Amino acid sequence: TYIVMDPCVKCKFMDCVEVCPVDCFYEGENFLAINPDECIDCGVCEPECPVDAIKPDTEDEGTKWLEINTKYAAIWPNISEKGTPPADREDFERETGKFEKYFS
Numbered sequence: 001t002y003i004v005m006d007p008c009v010k011c012k013f014m015d016c017v018e019v020c021p022v023d024c025f026y027e028g029e030n031f032l033a034i035n036p037d038e039c040i041d042c043g044v045c046e047p048e049c050p051v052d053a054i055k056p057d058t059e060d061e062g063t064k065w066l067e068i069n070t071k072y073a074a075i076w077p078n079i080s081e082k083g084t085p086p087a088d089r090e091d092f093e094r095e096t097g098k099f100e101k102y103f104s
């Protein structure tokens with residue numbers, strides 16, 4: 001499966017949503033999650049993300065992010081169309097460790 005990782009936090013460009021053929025993205029205030037049970041591993045979302053937040057779960061820290069995506073995809077609403085990204089997203093593009101910092 002593919003998963004959304006730390007660069008998405010507070011950036012949430014949502015370009016990924018537009019291309020997913022099975023609409024398996026789920027939306028939180030600061031982050032999007034992929035439902036790993038619905039993702040068909042097509043990989044088309046990976047190059048669409050401007051901040052490279054989407055990777056296969058075989059990446060470093062993949063297990064941690066797989067758990068995060070699974071948890072939040074189960075409780076957040078499905079998103080199938082791109083909304084308005086946060087106005088201040090560029091301020092957070094180069095920051096790391098955002099999940100720990102901003103997620104409550």
Ligand code: SF4
Nearest residue numbers: 020039040042043045
């Ligand atoms: Fe959707 Fe394909 Fe990305 Fe999985 S890999 S989230 S199915 S676009």
Ligand code: F3S
Nearest residue numbers: 008013014015016049
């Ligand atoms: Fe996040 Fe990138 Fe999608 S910032 S919302 S994973 S396009």
